[in-house]
Amino acid sequence: MTTMQLEIQAIAAVVAAACALPGVFLVLRRTAMLSDAISHTVLLGIVLAYFWVQDLASPALILGAAATGLLTVWLVELLVGTRLVKEDAAIGLVFPVLFSVAVILISRYARGVHLDVDAVLLGELAFAPFERLTLLGLDLPTALWVMGGILLLNLVVIGLFFKELKLATFDAGLAAALGFAPALVHYGLMALVSVTAVGAFDAVGSILVVALMITPAATAYLLTDDLRAMLGWSVGIGVASAISGYWLARALDGNIAGAMASMTGIFFVVGLLFAPERGLVAVAQRRMRQRWEFAQTLLAVHLLQHEGLPENRVESRVDHLVEHIRWQPVYAEQVIRYAERKGVVRRREGRLYLTDDGRRLAEQMVARA
Amino acid sequence: MQLFTVIVEYLSDYTLRTIALGAATLGVVSGVLGAYAVLRRQSLVGDAMSHAALPGVVLAFMLTGLKSPPVLMAGAAVSGIAGVLLLILVTRTTRIKEDSTLGIVLSVFFGVGLLLLTWLQHSPDARQAGLTTFLFGQAATLVARDVMVMAIFGGAALLVVALLWKEFKLLSFDRDFGASLGLPMQALEVVLTALLVVAIVIGLQAVGVVLMSALVVAPAAAARQWTDRLGVMVLLAALFGATAGVGGTILSGLGRGLATGPVIVLVAGALVVLSLLLAPGRGLIWRGRRPRLLAAPTMSVTYPAEGQS
Structure with missing residues (x-):
């Protein structure tokens, strides 16, 4: 295995692990489709932040994207709050509109810049090792630094607020009564999802971010009733999908992100059929x-x-x-x-x-x- | 003035007229079927199905070697329906909720399609694989024959809706009552979902995967604000869908870089915002005028002050 192959697999594994952590809470809180909406609308944040700073490598892009992620969630809740549309329709309205605005802005004002829309939607992991960054004397791909940082952020936040997240997820009423502010937890979680989605963009693209967030977590949900174990399983399945996806893509000479998503699907089907207690065979x-x-x-x-x-x-x-x-x-x-x-x-x-x-x-x- | 010129241009230019006609057809069909999707709280099923169509398109091409729209559309329909069946299976048999299942079907099917497509082209770079057309559609490439195909399939779908009008109404509002009348509600549900797949598949070429879901949801959500009657809502949704289609096509001709799909979505979004604000009785600007719910008297009846009871 060459260094480059190793580095691609390392990036893939870190992306998958970073996505799998917040995914668990999305699945449990029945807000999985918000991740689909967020992963599309962060494009608008990237574009607007780019117009502001005129630099594609700036960290401001991640902040801008995270802000539009939260804006998406807020708009959906605003629409639901009018009681004129249901939640599913609200999600289905908000994200295509914001995404369309982003597409038009890019094609009108950002032509020629390396910010093409299908790169955002599809990502390209194979080229990730070419952009490098030396920190602490270590020369590693930029994507590995960025996603490593986001993985660490997810681990720290979920570790620090584990009790709050658990309570707000399983008993929102009690959490509110105890003064834990479920809205704060909700938006905090959505901020994590947004940051993770932006970071994962470059590597796997926005549509397949959804595969890495939801599918391993849903598979883990079939395997265990314990939240800690579910987080562990989710990360494990995500990483296994990333590594096996890389080799599948190599064997077929195909897109790595697509192969990773396909592998999450295969793990899900195996879990669906053979999970010890909840699998279809066991049932x-x-x-x-x-x-x-x-x-x-x-x-x-x-x-x-x-x-x-x-x-x-x-x-x-x-x-x-x-x-x-x-x-x-x-x-x-x-x-x-x-x-x-x-x-x-x-x-x-x-x-x-x-x-x-x-x-x-x-x-x-x-x-x- | 510029807008007027463009409209005249459209009406006289054959190509542009074809595109507008195609967009209008699509708007009508997705508006009508979207009405049922929105009422049955399945707005996001359209999003999942349009993504799930990708592997079908690629497989259809691999098996037949043909790139003609009807072949690819058939493939898209098959894998879209497979996605829905998987959705129903997982939601019914496990504790995984519908939102997660939608996300799984959407992203995994799309990933498989992407893998197949890049494998087929022997190029790991998805950007070279012509996927952009599928993602964003190319309304500009619509020719009269495509519009004809859209009109035939869309018309057939609308005919089925008209024939099964009462049955679909029961399915949307009182499923249990329908079942007690001995109607095969499960089969009707599959038929209605299959019709939605038809609407989505004929839209893929024009507006693409990402924005198709908006054309399902937006006209219906706008129409819902104006009426409480299914018939009126369906007709209004068709009207709004057609308006978004034609309006979006015309507006996109106004400037450089205004891709048709996104502009159609923005017009549809604007119709929703207008409806939310203006619709008589329900709209937000009417809220202030409506007398407040008589909270105070109710409270004093429920909790009478000392000595009154």
């Missing part, structure tokens, strides 16, 4: 098991009801189940086998007998009813 298995257990309990209760009574000779016959519980013969046979395997009933000469375990199970069930 289907649980349903199946519950069906068999219900049938087995029914069988045990049936046998208990007639145990030791004169009619038991008839009622405990295997073929009688077919008439009495109205099971199909094949199904009845399957249930009996399941119950035998679980040690609930024993079969002797075409009759069924409860084991001690089976009797306890049935008695518990009857007692509960």
Whole structure:
């Protein structure tokens, strides 16, 4: 691996980790689509800040972009506050308008400047190592410094305000009652999202920022109920998507950001299918098991009801189940086998007998009813 | 004066007339179907679907080797619908909420499309891959045949809306009642969503992915302010959509660097702001004139002062 390959992967991993942290709160607070809106409208902030300072490398661009991110959130809330439009429509109105203004400003007044719109939307990671910056005696790609700083910022803010974020996310009412100002937390979080989105722009572009923010966090949401663990999983999945995406892009000779987003999608589908408790496979298995257990309990209760009574000779016959519980013969046979395997009933000469375990199970069930 | 000249120019110039006609057609179709999307709180589904169309466009080209609009549109429609089905599956079967699922479908489908496109071109640089057209559309390249295709598909979609008028009304306002009448609400939902996909797909060539969502939301949100009746709202949304389309095309001819798509969006946005302010009864400037809710008497009835009760 050349240094350049290593550096691209390092940038990709840092971008993914920086995005994955605020993404967790976006997913939990049901504001994921605000990140889509913000990642588009920060373009306007970049353009306006550029007109102000006339320098594409200036940190003012990040500040301007973060400010438009907050402006977007504020405008959406203003529209929702009139109660004339719902939140989804408000988001769908605000970001295309601000984005259109930015596109027109660029094409009218910033032609020839290295600020073309599709670069912002799509990013280009492959060229990131060419721009370099030496700090503290270390000569590293500028993007790595910038995103490293943003990752650190995200870590520090989330670490310092972990309790506040947690409370405001899971119980906004209590947070307000305790004086934590949910609005402040909300805007603080949105400021983090905006800064992260601007930083990630150069590397992956605004549309795929959404993939790196939301998809790993949503996958992590399928894996755990613990907020700390969810943050960890989200970062882990993000970084894994970044590295594997890089190699996928190399293998196909394709766009790195696109490949990274594709990998987040693959991790999501794997999580969706195979997550230990919430995955579709686990849910289907649980349903199946519950069906068999219900049938087995029914069988045990049936046998208990007639145990030791004169009619038991008839009622405990295997073929009688077919008439009495109205099971199909094949199904009845399957249930009996399941119950035998679980040690609930024993079969002797075409009759069924409860084991001690089976009797306890049935008695518990009857007692509960 | 300049505006007048441009309008005259449009009416006499064949190419410009074609573009305006295409934009108007698009505005009508996305206005009508957007009305249902906004009422059913699915404004952002359009955004997700327009992004989800990219891999379909690329795959259609890879499989057929054809670049003609109907082929690419068919591909876009297929992957747009696949995106919606995934959206419904994930939202129904897991605890992940709709907003996250929208973000996932939007960005992952788009990422896959981008990867396929760059792989196809053997060039990791997305900018050379002709993606700009897909992102921002090229209204200027619309020819009469394209407008014809738009009109046929759009017209078919509108015809379905007219035929299923009552059913879609029930779906939007009282789904449970519809189900109790024995109507297949699930199937109707899929049909209505598929029609929205049609509206989006015919708009991609003209205004592109990023701004298509505004054409779904804005005319409908503006129309909603003026009326409480579905029929009036749908007609108004169509009118506003057409106005934004034609107005945006004309205005974009006024100056250099005024790309058609963004200008159409700004006109649509202006219509929304005007409606929010002016619409009789609902509009913001009428608020001051309306008598305040009689809060004080209500309070004194609920919490009577000592000695009064």
